[in-house]
Amino acid sequence: MASQFTNKFKKNDLDEQRAFQVRCFRALSDIYPDNKFDLTDDPLTLTEGESTLGLTNVLAQFLLGSQTEADLRDILRAHVGKALSARPAAADRKDLSWEQAKQQLMPQLMPEQFISLSKLKLVNFEFGDGVKIGFVVDTEESYSYVSENDLERWSMSREVLHEAAMENLADRTNGIGMMAIPGPNAFIVVNTMDGFDAVRIVLPQIQQYFSETIGGPFFFGVPNRDFLICWSKAGDEQFQSDMRSQISRDFDQQPYPLSRRAFEVTADGIRLDPLTGDPATISFSNN
Numbered sequence: 001m002a003s004q005f006t007n008k009f010k011k012n013d014l015d016e017q018r019a020f021q022v023r024c025f026r027a028l029s030d031i032y033p034d035n036k037f038d039l040t041d042d043p044l045t046l047t048e049g050e051s052t053l054g055l056t057n058v059l060a061q062f063l064l065g066s067q068t069e070a071d072l073r074d075i076l077r078a079h080v081g082k083a084l085s086a087r088p089a090a091a092d093r094k095d096l097s098w099e100q101a102k103q104q105l106m107p108q109l110m111p112e113q114f115i116s117l118s119k120l121k122l123v124n125f126e127f128g129d130g131v132k133i134g135f136v137v138d139t140e141e142s143y144s145y146v147s148e149n150d151l152e153r154w155s156m157s158r159e160v161l162h163e164a165a166m167e168n169l170a171d172r173t174n175g176i177g178m179m180a181i182p183g184p185n186a187f188i189v190v191n192t193m194d195g196f197d198a199v200r201i202v203l204p205q206i207q208q209y210f211s212e213t214i215g216g217p218f219f220f221g222v223p224n225r226d227f228l229i230c231w232s233k234a235g236d237e238q239f240q241s242d243m244r245s246q247i248s249r250d251f252d253q254q255p256y257p258l259s260r261r262a263f264e265v266t267a268d269g270i271r272l273d274p275l276t277g278d279p280a281t282i283s284f285s286n287n
Contacts, residue, residue, distance in 0.1 A: 014043060014253070014254060014255045017043035017044055017059075017255060018043045020043075020044075020055065020059055020062075021039060021040075021043045021044065021045075021046065021055060022039065023072065024046060024055055024058065024072070024076060025037055025038075025039055025046055027069070027072055027073050027076055028046070028076055028080060031073060031076065031077065031081075032080075032081075032084065035048050035049075035084065036048065036049065037053075040052075042255075042256075043255050044056050044059065044255075048084070052143065052144065053080055054143060054195075056193060056194065056195060057079060058072075058075055058076060058079050058080075059193075060193065061075050061079075062075055096137070097154075098154040098155075098156055101137050101146075101150075101154070102164040103168070104137050104138050104139055104168070105135060105136070105137060105138075105146070105161065105164050105165040105168055106135065106136050106137075106138045106143075106165055106168055106169055106172070106195075106196055107133050107134070107135055107162070107165045107166060107169055107196070107199050107202065108133070108134050108135065108136050108195065108196060108199055108225070109127060109131055109132070109133060109134075109198045109199045109222060109225055109258050110122075110124070110131070110132050110133075110134040110225075110258075111130060111131060111132075111257070111258060112130045112131065112132050113130070115132050115134060118145070120145060120147040120149070121147050121148040121149065122134050122135075122145050122146065122147055122148075123135050123146050123147065123148060123150070123151060123158060123161060125158075125162065127202075127270075128259075128263065128270065128271070128272055129259045129261050129263075129272055130259065131222070131258050131259050133199065133202065134146070135161060135162075135165050138195070143195075146161065166202070166203070169196060169199065169200065169202075169203060170203055170205065172194070172196065173200055173203060173206065176190070176192050177192065178190050179191075180213060180214075184232070184234060184235060184236065185231070185232065185235040185236060185239040186213070186214040186215070186231065186232040186234075186235070187214065187229060187230060187231035187232065187235075187243070188210055188213060188214060188229070188230045188231075189227075189228070189229050190227075190228040190229075191226065191227050191228075192226075193226050194226075195225060195226065197225070197226050197227055197228045198222035198224065198225050198226070198227060198228050198258060199225075200228055201220055201222065201228055201230070201263075201265070201270070202270070207265050210230050210265070211265070214230060214231065214232045215232050215233065215234060216265065216266075216267075217233060217264055217265055217266040217267070218230050218231065218232055218233055218264070218265055219231050219232075219233060219240075219243070219262050219263065219264050219265075219273055220262070220263050220264075220265060221243065221244075221247035221250075221259070221261075221262050221263070222258045222259055222263070223247045223248075223250035223251040223254065223257065223258060223259065223260060224250060224251065224254040224255060224256045224257050224258055225255075225256035225258060226254075226255075226256060227250065227254070229243070229247070230265075231243050233264075243262070244262050244273075247260060247261070247262060248260040248261075261273065
């Protein structure tokens with residue numbers, strides 16, 4: 001079972017998401033002919049001018065409905081139409097106050113390469129193995145990345161930004177669905193597809209809950225942004241091998257790839273799995 005966790009628990013592969021993105025692009029171009037929509041490398045977003053339009057919630061609602069073209073258009077009108085009609089001017093978006101932004105701040109795991117190639121100087125903290133913790137201002141319809149210029153404009157420190165984002169992540173994590181498999185080869189899967197599944201591992205309360213459920217210390221993988229799997233160190237040798245192999249394959253095959261390597265949560269914090277990397281602690285401690 002463990003070696004097949006991606007097939008069992010992943011809800012959408014890259015090809016399906018790309019096809020849905022194109023379908024939304026064509027529908028929106030027809031519904032709003034005066035607006036210029038563009039495809040992006042991210043299969044669950046489109047752009048319209050300087051705005052990024054998220055399709056994650058659109059896809060989730062579409063999969064729960066009749067999945068017809070008429071159904072898709074109704075969902076797009078409800079989500080994207082609302083965003084277009086209520087969208088502030090670009091200057092207003094740049095003037096978003098700290099009080100407005102901090103209610104919607106979220107941390108997000110991002111590849112170091114993405115941050116280094118960005119034209120913006122994105123605020124980030126170290127996570128490990130070429131992965132950083134960045135920050136976004138997230139709404140139902142879209143999101144924007146938080147830059148050093150934003151911090152300067154808000155007269156806000158990185159530490160206060162991080163604290164606010166973690167509080168919001170904790171609030172969004174309360175009550176989410178998880179798949180827990182008990183036994184000697186115990187593991188837990190988090191796959192809500194809300195864009196913040198992988199980063200949930202930095203929450204001390206999540207680490208504590210997982211330790212109580214599958215035993216601690218424990219291993220985990222974040223092969224992509226929308227997937228977190230944690231498993232017991234007490235599992236047998238084949239189980240351990242299967243988990244690491246599947247994480248590597250998931251990294252190669254799924255959108256938003258992060259790391260093909262395993263990590264470990266210990267009493268001192270998060271570190272790369274000693275079997276596959278530098279055992280030095282690389283992330284936030286639980287203290």
